[in-house]
Amino acid sequence: MLAQARAVHRRGELSSRDVASLLDEARSWHDARFERCLDRRLSEINAHLRTIQDRYGHMERAIESGDLESGRRFLSVIETIGRRVTELELESYSCPGNRVRSREGRVRVRVRAPRGRR
Numbered sequence: 389m390l391a392q393a394r395a396v397h398r399r400g401e402l403s404s405r406d407v408a409s410l411l412d413e414a415r416s417w418h419d420a421r422f423e424r425c426l427d428r429r430l431s432e433i434n435a436h437l438r439t440i441q442d443r444y445g446h447m448e449r450a451i452e453s454g455d456l457e458s459g460r461r462f463l464s465v466i467e468t469i470g471r472r473v474t475e476l477e478l479e480s481y482s483c484p485g486n487r488v489r490s491r492e493g494r495v496r497v498r499v500r501a502p503r504g505r506r
Contacts, residue, residue, distance in 0.1 A: 396440060397470075404433045447459050
């Protein structure tokens with residue numbers, strides 16, 4: 389259980405570093421709207437990472453005291469927060485003004501054709 393929670397935290401730290409790097413790039417472009425969007429995402433990610441660390445401590449104490457049920461509940465909370473961190477990282481790549489690709493190198497493009505015209 390503890391290893392799973394640590395893995396979630398490590399992935400969150402990677403997300404935080406990626407978004408921070410993207411924010412540094414945005415600052416060099418002087419794109420205030422993009423910067424604000426990324427800054428909000430990064431702040432949320434870092435707040436969630438602090439919450440994961442806090443819950444990890446509670447989980448560790450619960451497991452040490454033999455309360456595995458509480459440990460599982462804390463792990464579930466940590467995993468849920470970890471999913472939100474991943475969502476925030478992905479949202480950062482769709483901030484207005486983004487000129488770079490996501491960590492996976494994928495770019496989503498949506499094209500709409502007018503109805504009734506061929």
